[in-house]
Amino acid sequence: MTSTKSLPLGSEERAAGNGLISRRWLLRTGLPAVGALGLSSEMSRAEELRVPDWSSTPGLDLTSYGQPSPFENEVVRPTLPLFPEGIGDGSGVSFTPLEKLAGTITPNGLFFERHHSGIPEIAPEEHRLAIHGLVERPLVFTVEALLRYPMVTRTCFIECAGNSLFNSMDEPQQRTAGEIHGLIGNAEWTGVSLAHLLNEAGVSPSAKWLVAEGGDAAKMSRSIPIEKVIDGDAFIALYQNGERIRPEQGYPMRLVLPGWQGSMNVKWLRRIKVVSAPVHTKDETSKYTLLQKDGKSRQFTYEMGVKSVITSPSPGREPGAQGLYQISGLAWSGAGRVTKVEVSADGGSSWAEALIPDQTPARALTRFQLPWVWQGQSATLMSRATDETGAVQPTREAWYEPYAPNQLFHQNAIQAWAVSSSGGISNVYV
Amino acid sequence: MTSTKSLPLGSEERAAGNGLISRRWLLRTGLPAVGALGLSSEMSRAEELRVPDWSSTPGLDLTSYGQPSPFENEVVRPTLPLFPEGIGDGSGVSFTPLEKLAGTITPNGLFFERHHSGIPEIAPEEHRLAIHGLVERPLVFTVEALLRYPMVTRTCFIECAGNSLFNSMDEPQQRTAGEIHGLIGNAEWTGVSLAHLLNEAGVSPSAKWLVAEGGDAAKMSRSIPIEKVIDGDAFIALYQNGERIRPEQGYPMRLVLPGWQGSMNVKWLRRIKVVSAPVHTKDETSKYTLLQKDGKSRQFTYEMGVKSVITSPSPGREPGAQGLYQISGLAWSGAGRVTKVEVSADGGSSWAEALIPDQTPARALTRFQLPWVWQGQSATLMSRATDETGAVQPTREAWYEPYAPNQLFHQNAIQAWAVSSSGGISNVYV
Numbered sequence: 006m007t008s009t010k011s012l013p014l015g016s017e018e019r020a021a022g023n024g025l026i027s028r029r030w031l032l033r034t035g036l037p038a039v040g041a042l043g044l045s046s047e048m049s050r051a052e053e054l055r056v057p058d059w060s061s062t063p064g065l066d067l068t069s070y071g072q073p074s075p076f077e078n079e080v081v082r083p084t085l086p087l088f089p090e091g092i093g094d095g096s097g098v099s100f101t102p103l104e105k106l107a108g109t110i111t112p113n114g115l116f117f118e119r120h121h122s123g124i125p126e127i128a129p130e131e132h133r134l135a136i137h138g139l140v141e142r143p144l145v146f147t148v149e150a151l152l153r154y155p156m157v158t159r160t161c162f163i164e165c166a167g168n169s170l171f172n173s174m175d176e177p178q179q180r181t182a183g184e185i186h187g188l189i190g191n192a193e194w195t196g197v198s199l200a201h202l203l204n205e206a207g208v209s210p211s212a213k214w215l216v217a218e219g220g221d222a223a224k225m226s227r228s229i230p231i232e233k234v235i236d237g238d239a240f241i242a243l244y245q246n247g248e249r250i251r252p253e254q255g256y257p258m259r260l261v262l263p264g265w266q267g268s269m270n271v272k273w274l275r276r277i278k279v280v281s282a283p284v285h286t287k288d289e290t291s292k293y294t295l296l297q298k299d300g301k302s303r304q305f306t307y308e309m310g311v312k313s314v315i316t317s318p319s320p321g322r323e324p325g326a327q328g329l330y331q332i333s334g335l336a337w338s339g340a341g342r343v344t345k346v347e348v349s350a351d352g353g354s355s356w357a358e359a360l361i362p363d364q365t366p367a368r369a370l371t372r373f374q375l376p377w378v379w380q381g382q383s384a385t386l387m388s389r390a391t392d393e394t395g396a397v398q399p400t401r402e403a404w405y406e407p408y409a410p411n412q413l414f415h416q417n418a419i420q421a422w423a424v425s426s427s428g429g430i431s432n433v434y435v
Numbered sequence: 436m437t438s439t440k441s442l443p444l445g446s447e448e449r450a451a452g453n454g455l456i457s458r459r460w461l462l463r464t465g466l467p468a469v470g471a472l473g474l475s476s477e478m479s480r481a482e483e484l485r486v487p488d489w490s491s492t493p494g495l496d497l498t499s500y501g502q503p504s505p506f507e508n509e510v511v512r513p514t515l516p517l518f519p520e521g522i523g524d525g526s527g528v529s530f531t532p533l534e535k536l537a538g539t540i541t542p543n544g545l546f547f548e549r550h551h552s553g554i555p556e557i558a559p560e561e562h563r564l565a566i567h568g569l570v571e572r573p574l575v576f577t578v579e580a581l582l583r584y585p586m587v588t589r590t591c592f593i594e595c596a597g598n599s600l601f602n603s604m605d606e607p608q609q610r611t612a613g614e615i616h617g618l619i620g621n622a623e624w625t626g627v628s629l630a631h632l633l634n635e636a637g638v639s640p641s642a643k644w645l646v647a648e649g650g651d652a653a654k655m656s657r658s659i660p661i662e663k664v665i666d667g668d669a670f671i672a673l674y675q676n677g678e679r680i681r682p683e684q685g686y687p688m689r690l691v692l693p694g695w696q697g698s699m700n701v702k703w704l705r706r707i708k709v710v711s712a713p714v715h716t717k718d719e720t721s722k723y724t725l726l727q728k729d730g731k732s733r734q735f736t737y738e739m740g741v742k743s744v745i746t747s748p749s750p751g752r753e754p755g756a757q758g759l760y761q762i763s764g765l766a767w768s769g770a771g772r773v774t775k776v777e778v779s780a781d782g783g784s785s786w787a788e789a790l791i792p793d794q795t796p797a798r799a800l801t802r803f804q805l806p807w808v809w810q811g812q813s814a815t816l817m818s819r820a821t822d823e824t825g826a827v828q829p830t831r832e833a834w835y836e837p838y839a840p841n842q843l844f845h846q847n848a849i850q851a852w853a854v855s856s857s858g859g860i861s862n863v864y865v
Contacts, residue, residue, distance in 0.1 A: 031585050048573035063525035064553030069511035071544045074686045081499035095493035107674040108588040108625035114501045123494030143478035155461050158538040195538035244537040256504045
């Protein structure tokens, strides 16, 4: 077993302070230095190729609908009801466990939840979608009817406006990456263009806004400027990652407004009313407004900011053994494509560019990685994303600057993880 | 409700015979003619916007791992054990229900299975991957060690070499699209480049082939030319669609050889032996060879051919009401990108190009669609894919030409669905 001390990495491969290695190292064919990882062991003992019990007898049967391995039963969504039982029943969140996942797709079973009055049990043949208001022909659609329309397929994230709210608190909360930043999920959605349906109904010239209303008991309702739909990219999703959308994601249908705050992507969608002005529903006045220092609230903040988080290492996913490690994380922007992700291991003193795909997707999660040599030194790991508009993820201090204390929506500040010399990781503000 | 007779579609929008409409029609903003779909109904009755019971009381709680709606409990993998109980236990298949899905990702619960001796229940901390044979340093990897390596993320299909075998039979079998063509799935896989690991072990100059062996009781073993790995795209997948790979897909790890026949993507991978020549394992001599008319068998047929299938309409997913309908299906090629999909509604007399994305992915599923006016006429629907090498999906007759009767592997012939005047659909050979 090769010692981590003998890493044959020249200084030209150091990309920034405190052990960060150039992303170019990852692109080399055959990773010349990977023999120095010190992770494998040389095969010398006969038992290494022994035949385990599970290879000796026929295994389990075919199944009609598969489930994860029982050995992965801790990979779940942590749930957080927001009120005591009997008060506000069904209002709560569950978090995508970001630190336990890889790649960019969020599997359907682990896609975060935010409910305002629980998950309605909707019989699809009884569900109707109405389009009415300032239209020539008010229309009603069954699920079956929508399934006959042309379909759009698009991979994009949905992020709750309250994601990362724990980092608005005075003291850094010791929670996992998913429990802080996991009110986001990324999926391949398939559904019907809302522009097509509005066109069929015939929109009046005085129409400027829509109100989308959900079929849950909270009747989640949001005002949407019509430009996001006409000549825009809004659609009504019937499928998520190939299969029919699940109950907690809006079965049988939800609105998807790529890049815009989660609650506007109305679940269990039952009607779209075309109107001339925003209607200031309870869901856009009592919540989802941004209280500023001057005492005024910003309303109708749609687009989610440019953001990133290191998911590995992170609390609960510590580096373990010393040696070469791969820093990995997720980056996204509601404004378009991520063009750059930088990583620091020294609390922001120096930065190295992480490896991202040549073609990053718009308004969808991008995975970044960067090799890092951890030899027991303390470190402060941070990531900073830039998007195609040139917007750069802010520091926590800069993000907070315009806001009143405890303003918690649209929190997209840089996350810092402190790695101790023992390898423990904690959430810190820098 | 607009009559389907009044479809305002000029002759310039007819793309081919028997009701096929130009794909350009789908790209228009607002679909000018969509008002003629006749699918929605004008909202005139008060009860259309009634508040259903599920909107009146708080719904179900948050869940730690989500499941599909109970109303979708027929969306399952049809299972087909291949031997009677007590003989060849655990050898069988289950099919991805293609006709019930949309988009391109196959959800993990519905990704097809092919097991040769059931699903081993592998404890991940006890599992080892060995790389040995013609190497300088035989190596053993734990799952934990592999998780520290740089990761590649890639969306690609895996297709069983025996997919579509029912269409090799003398008479067309009356099965669904999934039950005929569903030994394929498409996922975002994340794992470790096998080239990196071989480089770490140090491959001998005499090395030309690998043998990959699974940890199931069948010890599925396949010979692989080393070029697919060195300077190639082979990797060891640990994650599928974001979460750890499921037991029936090879938990805790499987080999992925993008575009190559399914059984070479060895599940429950336990060792890679580097050798100088193919070893002719039972799994590449007793099966997966192609018997030709001259009595000789073709062996080591890796790459899956260019192929497509219309999933909607198809048996079990009939058009229902007359009017405008969206033909939709999947296309793929083991050789690279799909560049064109054509659709015929008149049994191949005339063809129209279907809509596919501007950028189609290599060795991954591509969704195609084309509008079709069905007004109760009988029709024979077919799709024909072309890939970036110029290969065109063959007719059944042309595909069968070199083979002996009942040769069933690498069946990529054009599928024809006959639509009757009543809207029933059957599998036909044309």
